[in-house]
Amino acid sequence: MPSILAASTAAASNTAPFTAPHVEWGKLSPMLIVLGAATMGVLVEAFAPRAARYRLQVGLTLLALAAAFAAVIALHDTPTSVAAAGAVAVDKTTLFFQGTILAISFIAVLVIAERRTEGGQDAFAAQGGSVPGSQQEREAVRAGWLTTEVYPLVLFSIGGMLLFPAANDLLTMFVALEVLSLPLYLVCGLARHRRLLSQEAALKYFLLGAFSSAFFLYGAALLYGYAGSVQLSNSDPHNPGIAQAVAAHAHGPALLYTGIALLGMGLLFKVGAAPFHMWTPDVYEGAPTPITGFMSAATKIAAFGALVRVLDVGLAGSVDVWRPVIEIVAILTMVVGGILALTQRNVKRMLAYSAILNAGYIIMALVSTGHDALASLLFFLPTYGIALVGSFAVVTLVRDAGGVEATDLSRWAGLGKSAPIPATLMSIFLLAFAGIPFTSIFVGKFAVFQAALAAGAPQLVIVAVLASAVAAFFYLRVIVVMFFSDPMPDGPTIANPSIAVKTALAVSALVTVAMGVAPAALLHLSNAAAVLAR
């Protein structure tokens, strides 16, 4: 690469005055709205009286999400392009990811904002800084304080998620990764009950997240070393991006492949693929359940968006090299998720392993850089995400004495009799996870499996079908426990949630069924949206 080095030296010696890059504010508006609202949320925290904060924050958050969604809709006809001096790709895929993240976040925030199930208290610690079990904590609880900082934190995280799948250069992508992750580490540690578990989860998540970020950054550095650019793609021949460099040298040096491996590891960590999955069960269990629902769905969608962007845009030229590795990761992820879920007795942990298993299905769709594979992935993500948010919302309702969630499976015995509606909703979500026809995920799996088959990876489909058979066992076991065993004498109570959570549950269940019965509209949308700015 002496020519590239020479070019950059030449650019450095050029003493042309610095011109501000042209920023297309309109195309970035979904992200700007969310991040702007998050900043306003910080101001609310600083200036609004404590009593008014909850309403202000929730209103602001929902409004920002709705406005950003409207901005995505308004942008849907934008021609495929890169904005902000090549840092952000605005194409149909970006918009599809952003719309999905916003819609799912909206539903998740409805559940996060719930405070009726516990008599005016929400799922978060009264005062995050107080030591668990201390006098200070008791006073904060007695005073009825709420940690309303959660809402701006969640908004910042969503802002990062919106940027993550849109980032067209690795540095922007890294910034987005950190913006989405850091607030999540914090809110994970804010559970009201079992605070030590929650704080432990947050610390683990933070340490491992920082560890994987380092890998990502190192991978990005190696790729820069190889290509002389951090941009994934740049059609300007004087300033080629990674995609152009890869295309120019079909068999690049070890630098390229080491870079791909390290970068890929950072991203696979976020989607919870094996062998980088180990944080998922611990964090999912410890985090406040509404946050678990939010991050398991939205983070995963954003991270898959980034993976798609890196693999399909930046590294499409070396697909032959990374494809076998992705296949191995997919198989490993499905096997680990499916087998480990078998012995879980805790509903949240079971859902965590099920999330690993489903990540394996989605990774299957990455083995091809073709249009159909991307379209199937785009269909799968929103249907899966919405069912996940719904299922965690049900978990928030089942509570033991003292308001602690009853997450042990044995406590769910006979729920079908004592609380038929939550049990039925949970059954719908579980049947969807199990891939029963006429649920959305059946169609999603069908599309992904078919795409993998068309891409010439029958071995993946065989593993996936076997894993589905194993998975049916642990999904159906929950249904069996709920409907075919007798209620426990001192069984959990079922909280009567607010209208917001009821809406969230109803919408999730409705979408799950409707997308199974009449998926054509979403299939067409995901087909049309599978267009990347290369």
Add this chain to the structure above:
Amino acid sequence: MPPSTYAPVAATGVFTLTAWVVALPMIGAAILLLGGKRTNAWGHLLGCLAALGSFALGAVLFFSLLGKPGDARSYDQHVYTWIPVPGFSADAGFHLDQLSMTFVLLITGVGSLIHIYSVGYMAHDDNRRKFFAYLNLFLAAMLVLVLANNYLLLYAGWEGVGLASYLLIGFWQHKPSAAVAAKKAFIVNRVGDVGLSIAVMLMYTTFGGFAFTDVFNKAPGADRDTILGIGLMLLLGACAKSAQFPLQSWLLDAMEGPTPVSALIHAATMVTAGVYLIVRSHVIFDISPNARLLVTIVGAITLMMGAIIGCAKDDIKKALAGSTMSQIGYMVLGAGLGPIGYVFAIMHLVTHGFFKAGLFLGAGSVMHGMNDDVDMRHYGALRKYMPVTYVTFGLGYLAIIGCPPFSGFWSKDKIIEAAFAQGGTSGWVLGCTALLGALITAFYMTRVMLMTFFGEKRWVEDEQGHEAHPHESPKSMTIPMILLAVGSVFAGGLFSIGSSFANWLEPVTGRAEGHSPINTTVLSVITLVAVALGVGYAWRLYGTRTRPVPALAPAGSPLTRAARRDLYGDAFNEAAFMRTGQWLTRLLVYFDLRGVDGVVNGVAAGLGGSSSRFRRLQNGFVRSYALSMFGGAALLIAALLLVKA
């Protein structure tokens, strides 16, 4: 004349209402099932409205169809595409033509009358709302079955009517006999459902699609053996649904359901679905004479079996059920004859829908007045007490035995004629069977008539000691009976004048004239003589005052005893399938315990064990998680460098 090629045009204008014919009862069922107790007060009315609305739409479609020329009465309405992926299409779409139109009118027309009848019949039942929900569900499923424009959707409707039938036979599930009967119907139908599903899968692999357009237009060019296989599998499906030999055993037990159910599902509509399936798939059967031959044999055997069973039953509903089997045997026989029989099979199906539904409703009315007693030996002399029931039942009776000019005469006569017209030895055998069947039909129906409405009172007290007080049923029950009786009287004649029904259906099924070895007029006379013989013999046994009907059934001849036990249908099933099944199970259990279980448990234990072992890796320590991530990253690098090299 061969049928016009199958090329439906997209539905426009009024024909886009087709989907609503199905949607109305479906919505009704959904509201009643999901609404729960809140809909108890008005549930039955909503059920009736949904059925009537569907019928009204059907009528609108019918008259619109009449306004089109004969070969332009074929419409397809695409409703939605389930999973639009390349190489596979599972569409929901409806096909309206003369054949499906006929069924729509029959199903919604008779269905509406039976809904209205049920308002009175089920008035004292706590679960009346649920009953109407199931009836609506049945209507919706049956309409999906006959209106589907592809075999996959047809299969969905097929399963739907099976479900509704199961729910309704077992409606009084507190009676063990009803619960068992429902289960039996379901299990026997599974056998047929497997047949139909195999046929559908064969169609997909052979023709690359489920749609009628694919199947009908590509069938003539397909491999003959495959076509025969598809035909036989379709026949297996039809046998179970239409209670044809050898899958007939469930229908008699199905009479445990409420009588309106017996009338609607197990006489007029659902059990005729097999005939619909064969006639709809006529393209398959047209090119496979062997499959057709088997269809006629099945029809002929069932025709005789049903008639013989009908002679021996003292339970009025079971006698009628035997008769249903027998009459459907006629239809299947007609359908098996090919283009010379299709239209008459359907014509008999429609007229039978009228008179058999009427007869069942009449039987229900009698039971209503007799404390739900079904034993005809406890009836007698009811004509004075239930005049409307007597007259309507009597008109249905005249129709079914084929007395001119009532409906059954026209349609049954045509099937007998077509059987002879088949020609050759098979023509003679089938024709004579059909003729003998007509004689026996006249005998057992006269027996039912005489034992119920004539002779001396043989009423008994019921278990609680209530005297029987036979009385005429309320208006909501008698009016449907009267309307059905009108159909029983006039439908056949209307259909036959100027061959109007045959001309109507001809563009769909095609029609051919056979060459009967006997002059048709002579044949009609012979048939009438046979009928008269049957009536006369029954009169001699049950009608004369000198020989009153014994209140307890006499021992009877071996044939009677066999017929009382459904010609050993259950005994045969038990010996042939249940016992061998049990032996097979025992054998399999043996192997299962020794061999398979070892493997299965091994796999399960292996999975569980590896799960526990993997779990140990999940030890909660960040340091070991980080180590495994590090190892994973190292592996990724190694793998990538390896692949590259």
